[in-house]
Amino acid sequence: MSRFSKSVLSVVMILFFAVPAFGQNFRVVGSWSFLTHHKNIEGPFWSGGLAEKSNGELTSEVVSTLGQINVTGVGLLRQMDSGIFDVGHTLTNYIVSDCPELAGLDMPALSWDLETAREVVRAYTPVMEEAFMRCFNVKLLGVTPYPAQMVFSKVPITKLADLKGKKVRGSGWTTAAFLDALGATGVTTEFAEVVQALNRGVIDAAIAGSLPGYNAGWGEVTEYLQPIPVGGWALMVAVMNIDSWNGLGSKSQEKFMALYNENVIDPAWAGAKAGTIKGVEILTATGEHQDVQPQMKLVPVSDEDVELSKKLLQDYVLPKYATQVGPEATKRWNETIGKVVGLQAVAK
Numbered sequence: 001m002s003r004f005s006k007s008v009l010s011v012v013m014i015l016f017f018a019v020p021a022f023g024q025n026f027r028v029v030g031s032w033s034f035l036t037h038h039k040n041i042e043g044p045f046w047s048g049g050l051a052e053k054s055n056g057e058l059t060s061e062v063v064s065t066l067g068q069i070n071v072t073g074v075g076l077l078r079q080m081d082s083g084i085f086d087v088g089h090t091l092t093n094y095i096v097s098d099c100p101e102l103a104g105l106d107m108p109a110l111s112w113d114l115e116t117a118r119e120v121v122r123a124y125t126p127v128m129e130e131a132f133m134r135c136f137n138v139k140l141l142g143v144t145p146y147p148a149q150m151v152f153s154k155v156p157i158t159k160l161a162d163l164k165g166k167k168v169r170g171s172g173w174t175t176a177a178f179l180d181a182l183g184a185t186g187v188t189t190e191f192a193e194v195v196q197a198l199n200r201g202v203i204d205a206a207i208a209g210s211l212p213g214y215n216a217g218w219g220e221v222t223e224y225l226q227p228i229p230v231g232g233w234a235l236m237v238a239v240m241n242i243d244s245w246n247g248l249g250s251k252s253q254e255k256f257m258a259l260y261n262e263n264v265i266d267p268a269w270a271g272a273k274a275g276t277i278k279g280v281e282i283l284t285a286t287g288e289h290q291d292v293q294p295q296m297k298l299v300p301v302s303d304e305d306v307e308l309s310k311k312l313l314q315d316y317v318l319p320k321y322a323t324q325v326g327p328e329a330t331k332r333w334n335e336t337i338g339k340v341v342g343l344q345a346v347a348k
Contacts, residue, residue: 087238091172117232
């Protein structure tokens with residue numbers, strides 16, 4: 001292809017994505033296409049489900065995903081604000097650099113089960129809605145979880161404290177703060193690069209969801225699995241360009257949210273619970289998957305592990321969060337999430 005042809009093609013693609021959507025057809029950047037959430041829930045909804053269930057009143061198309069597009073997090077939301085896309089998905093951990101208050105949603109050892117995690121999301125939703133408008137000028141559509149973010153270790157461990165002195169891949173600065181308090185070294189590594197990093201000895205362990213870790217082949221390069229949610233639940237947010245949202249009108253907004261909650265939010269929360277269990281069982285050949293060859297040894301979560309996690313959250317992570325976000329944001333956290341989990345963030 002000539003240089004001129006490449007230039008013309010680039011201009012055409014820019015115009016295609018930059019032209020505002022007509023009517024009520026949404027251009028969507030989905031989450032990671034190779035993970036179960038997108039394959040089974042999110043993708044089908046945006047790729048025909050919305051149109052079918054709204055009788056053609058609302059339509060959408062997945063024009064890219066986080067595994068295909070060259071920007072994630074803040075960059076994606078900035079492009080949405082420019083009208084390039086109507087709907088985008090990203091992890092809260094990817095955008096806290098420009099909106100630190102959002103780091104309060106999914107802290108290590110904050111929500112020990114999905115029921116608590118969902119209560120946390122409900123309580124914090126008004127705060128998040130305001131934060132997304134203020135920081136990115138987008139409408140928050142909803143929050144969905146991945147399976148519990150647990151410890152995959154290449155080196156022998158019998159308890160959480162054994163990670164002291166080890167290099168551990170985590171996601172987000174609150175997880176990094178937790179690992180620092182534990183005496184480990186937090187290492188930032190892209191999900192797709194973790195297997196290589198483990199093989200090369202760049203990291204000793206990594207934190208991720210049980211089923212995503214299995215699907216990515218982590219069980220082939222690590223040996224010990226401790227199912228303790230020290231990485232939270234990798235909460236994914238879906239947001240919409242505010243002009244696209246306002247253009248719907250109140251009746252269509254209500255209809256859309258009802259369909260979205262029924263076909264994406266509720267199934268995603270149910271799927272994360274099942275995915276957490278399935279991932280652990282397949283990796284360790286336990287439960288309903290005892291007939292498979294075990295890839296990893298299950299490290300039980302003891303009362304000592306739980307108490308240590310809670311102490312690190314209360315004494316180190318929460319004070320650091322309060323210092324980072326300031327008194328007003330800390331007050332909002334204490335009055336919402338703090339009441340759900342029975343904790344208070346106080347700067348030191």
